[in-house]
Amino acid sequence: MPDLPSQARVVIIGGGVIGCSVAYHLTKLGWKDVVLLERKQLTSGTTWHAAGLIAQLRATANMTKLAKYSQELYGNLEAETGVATGFKRVGSITAALTSERLEELRRQAAMARAFGVEVEEASPDEIKGRYEHLNIEDVTGGVYLPLDGQGDPANIALALAKGARQGGAKVQERVAVTHIARDVRRVTGVDWQGEDGSSGHIACDHVVNCAGMWGHEVGRMAGVNVPLQACEHFYIVTEAITGLQQLPVLRVPDECAYYKEDAGKMLLGAFEPNAKPWAVDGIPKDFEFDQLPEDFDHFEPILEAAVNRMPMLAEAGIHTFFNGPESFTPDDAYHLGLAPEMDNVWVACGFNSIGIQSAGGAGMALAQWMQDGAKPFDLGDVDISRMQPFMGNKTYLAARSTETLGLLYADHFPYRQKATARGVRRTPFHSHLIERGAVMGELAGWERANWFARAGQTPEYEYSWSRQNFFDNVREEHMAVRENVGMYDMSSFGKIRVEGRDAEAFLNYVGGGNYSVPNGKIVYTQFLNDRGGIEADVTVTRLTETAYLVVTPAATRLADQTWMQRNVGDFNVVITDVTAGEGVLAVMGPRARDLLNAVSPADLSNEVNPFGTAQEIEIGMGQARIHRVTYVGELGWEVYVSADQCGHVFETLHDAGQGMGLKLCGMHMMDTCRIEKGFRHFGHDITCEDHVLEAGLGFAVKKDKPSFIGRDAVLRKQDEGLDTRMVQFKLTDPEPLLYHNEPIVRDGQIVGYLSSGAYGHALGGAMGLGYVPCKGQTAADVLASGYEIDVAGTRVKAEVSLKPMYDPKSDRVKA
Known part of the structure; x- marks a missing residue:
């Protein structure tokens, strides 16, 4: 017992x-x-x-x-x-068979240097020198990590x-x-x-x-x-091969294969593109050290490619064909x-x-x-x-897991979208957008228009590490917002109501901003932890004396709501997710006011509706609440509409916009515009370990409040000075593209990496944000250095700024 x-x-x-x-x-x-x-x-x-x-x-x-x-x-x-x-540092080699994979590996090598991982780029001949058994006929190059191991x-x-x-x-x-x-x-x-x-x-x-x-x-x-969800995972182990010596681990992701020498035998494993979910209805109660039935037909394409890649496998007998389950997440x-x-x-x-x-x-x-x-x-x-609550659905998990195993070795292209288990969460504008050429991406289960195809253009992604097929589409959407007017769907963003007699006091405790404001006032703010790190990046709108609306990024709605709930203490408040109750259309650009004036009798002047305020208005035959805020750095409003009236309001705005060149836009445009304006993206530029002052967001923290989470850490950092600063970068060469994690080079030395990157279409170059160490240095010292960004091994000169490069005084936003 x-x-x-x-x-x-x-x-x-x-x-x-x-x-x-x-x-x-x-x-x-x-x-x-x-x-x-x-x-x-x-x-x-x-x-x-x-x-x-x-x-x-x-x-x-x-x-x-x-x-x-x-x-x-x-x-x-x-x-x-x-x-x-059994731990041995045998090193690892990843070999590319295409130019796109080689670009990915070169970017990974640059990232490795930024993270302090020893890495060497390798030509086909250099790979052959380390792995003599490899057929390098179509190998384009690769990387070698000498300190990788096996155990x-x-x-x-x-x-x-x-x-x-x-x-x-x-x-x-x-x-x-x-x-x-x-x-x-x-x-x-x-x-x-x-x-x-x-x-x-x-x-x-x-x-x-x-x-x-x-x-x-x-x-x-x-x-x-x-x-x-558990999936079947296959590998074979050969019979002993005469003279086989210790080798680095080898990955050939373009053939979904990895190779490991083990005690004079070769192990060949696979991450095939179409995986096999296992035990969808439950794992057998007596499962212990169990193998699953062989499926040679499923593994055969991998083995066929492997025999060509590693000719000695043709002579080696198979000692073990193994199929065992491993768990995969969405x-x-x-x-x-x-x-x-x-x-x-x-x-x-x-x-x-x-x-x-x-x-x-x-x-x-x-x-x-x-x-x-x-x-x-x-x-x-x-x-x-x-993880979103619906993601525990077994039908969803079985569908998604057919893809996720193979994605480990698939090309990790920028903006790559999952292909399986799609369409679970749709905004009220979904069909309207699809009919008008929207190309959908998925985030937290939400189907979101990422870009819009032109008439005659196939509305789907063609992935690449260079300019993808939507690059010019996004540029047109970007410039419409900069020069005229664009409209995009923001319904997926989380909406959390905080209400009760203590709502104001609770938010003043949990958030860094001042929420003792009039009804209709919007506060951009962060929820901080005890170290002054950023747990959430939100806007908070006071709706009534006892009710606020907290708007969060789509991916962090659950995390942000949980953070509030865990800090409720004795405050008398109710916290409710109301995301699905309202659709949201963002109307942005210099002519945003003209468009709204065309469909509503409301007074949208600066006197009545200044930046950072919300009001209820009529639109067409319906009603909406409009929030004058922006994530793209232009005059504009977020239009909140009860779900039942979303179709009508969309049609009203879209029809009225036809005479003024209204352009439907997607999430990629929002990202390219926000990076020009230097707006931070939660999860990339700001996280729980990034101090709010070092992130350049001190303006959103009201330090004179008597008590809020993180106050002591904010005051301490203010006294001690900054160790690092968030800096905005723009490449001087308009050709290279930035995504994130590219090394920041200051006066010839790697000092950090980009936390996010995108193309600044109005400013004419790729842009990024990233932290630069600055202990004991002034802002002028930081800006006085010379900067480059390492793009796949090539250092490209960059301009830098601590203020937004686009509209630094926000004159356009407040127009």
């Missing part, structure tokens, strides 16, 4: 590599009463059959930081625990488990969690059952869901949404953090085939978050609160 306590500080559910890592890192922080429960045997779900590739470079700086930490941890675990992890996945997990036990954790196999007890927003304990028929209950302060492909099911038990990023639905349920699962290289860092980050009650740094890429 299992020897389990009746009470614990934390119960971790799942004994794969991530569950073991969380337990290990909590004990390192001094946590006692740590219990890990594994339904069968440690590693018996996915960990045991992982390929064990351990790469350093990820898509963002913080994900790279976590991957590098994993490597360092695994290198030292053997000495600490005595368990051999033994099961032993890494067992070493972490042993380290956790040495730190006092209880690691119990063959015990399944059968029920999770809840009291409103808190878990109070878990019921367990042993394979021997024993059972019991553990009261606990925290639960961590590390259940891997069972994470969705365990999440439901705990009252939280954990969207993931966006190919893992799930980490405090679940939004509960206040003591944590999640670490859905690792999309990168669990071994991620687990060390993810376990460290989650343990630190649990210890401090705050994220140790920005984890927005993987924060579970980015």
Whole structure:
């Protein structure tokens, strides 16, 4: 019978590599009463059959930081625990077969340099020199990362488990969690059952869901949404090959394949474009170290290409054909953090085939978050609160997972849209926009018009790293907003009502702005954390004495609402998501007032409706509430319309605009315009670890308020001075394109990277925003340096500014 306590500080559910890592890192922080429960045997779900590739470079700086930490941890675990992890720094090569893939790899190499990862670009011959078995006939080039590694996945997990036990954790196999007890927003304990028929209950302060492909099911038990789906993942292992020596890990993403030498044998794995979801209706109860049925027909195209790429495979016999399940999430990023639905349920699962290289860092980050009650740094890429409630739908997950596995090795083109599980969330203007040539993208499930095709133009993306097929369309939309009038759909942005007798006092506590304003006043503001970092970037409109509307980015509505709910305390307020209740059309440009005057008798003058105010007006035969704000840096209004009247208001505005050249616009235009104006984008330019003063947003913080979250950190930074500043960049050469993560070069030295990038069509060049270190320096010192941006290995001269390069005094906005 299992020897389990009746009470614990934390119960971790799942004994794969991530569950073991969380337990290990909590004990390192001094946590006692740590219990890990594994339904069968440690590693018996996915960990045991992982390929064990351990790469350093990820898509963002913080994900790279976590991957590098994993490597360092695994290198030292053997000495600490005595368990051999098999970790070796063998290096890795990624080979490109097309010019587009080579451009992607060169941009990744530049990004690696900015993140401090050692990388070398390699010609086909140089690749051949490191990997003699490779057919380089159509290889265009590649990259080599000398410090990448490989390891033994099961032993890494067992070493972490042993380290956790040495730190006092209880690691119990063959015990399944059968029920999770809840009291409103808190878990109070878990019921367990042993394979021997024993059972019991553990009261606990925290639960961590590390259940891997069972994470969705365990999440439901705990009252939280954990969207993931198991997929079949294939690889083969050859018979021993005479004379085969240790080799770098090799990836040939254009053929969906990776290769790993292991004890004189070759492992060939695949991330095929059309994956096979597994166990959509539930995983068998007795699953343990199980393999799935072979499907040679499915794997054959990968093998055929591999035999050409690696001719020695034609002579090698196949020792093992392996098919095992791994879990995938809707966006190919893992799930980490405090679940939004509960206040003591944590999640670490859905690792999309990168669990071994991620687990060390993810376990460290989650343990630190649990210890401090705050994220140790920005984890927005993987924060579970980015998942929308509908994404737990099993039909949705099965459809999306057919694509996400293959996307790991697909070309990661800028603006690439998911092709599966589309059309779930549509704004009230959806059909109107489609009829007029809208090309849709998807964000948080919302179908959004990203750009508009011209008559006769195919309304779909043609992806590339250079100018894509919509470049000129967006330029025309951009210039319409700059010179005339454009209209675009903003309905997907989150709308949260905060109401009650304490609404004003609550917002003054949770936000950095001053919300003691007249009805109809709009306040642009941030919600800060105790470090002065930005948790949310929102506009707040006072509707009545007791009601406000908080407008958030579409992707962070749930996270922003959760942040407010977790900080309610004793304030008497009700917080409600009303996003779907209203459609929103943005009417922007120098002639925006003319267009609205054509359809409404309202007085839109500066005297009656100045910038930063809202009013109720008539439009056509309907009603609307118009907010005079802008994210594109022009005169304009956001028109909020009850969902039932959206069709009428759209038609009224669109018809009236035909005589004045009204142009329908998309989200890409909004991005190109906002970057010219230097407006920050949450999740890229501003995050929870970016101090509001260093982000250049001090104007939105009312420091004289007596008490608000982050006030002390703001005053402290004001006294100490800035360590870094947000700077706007514009390339002097109009040809190169910027996306984000390109290295910033100051006086010949890499000092940072762009947090966002887009093309400034009115200013005539690619533009970016990014932080530049400036400790002990004045603003003039920062601007006095020479700057370049590294674009795929080529340094391009850049102009810089601390003020918006476009309309720095906002005269156009206030016209």
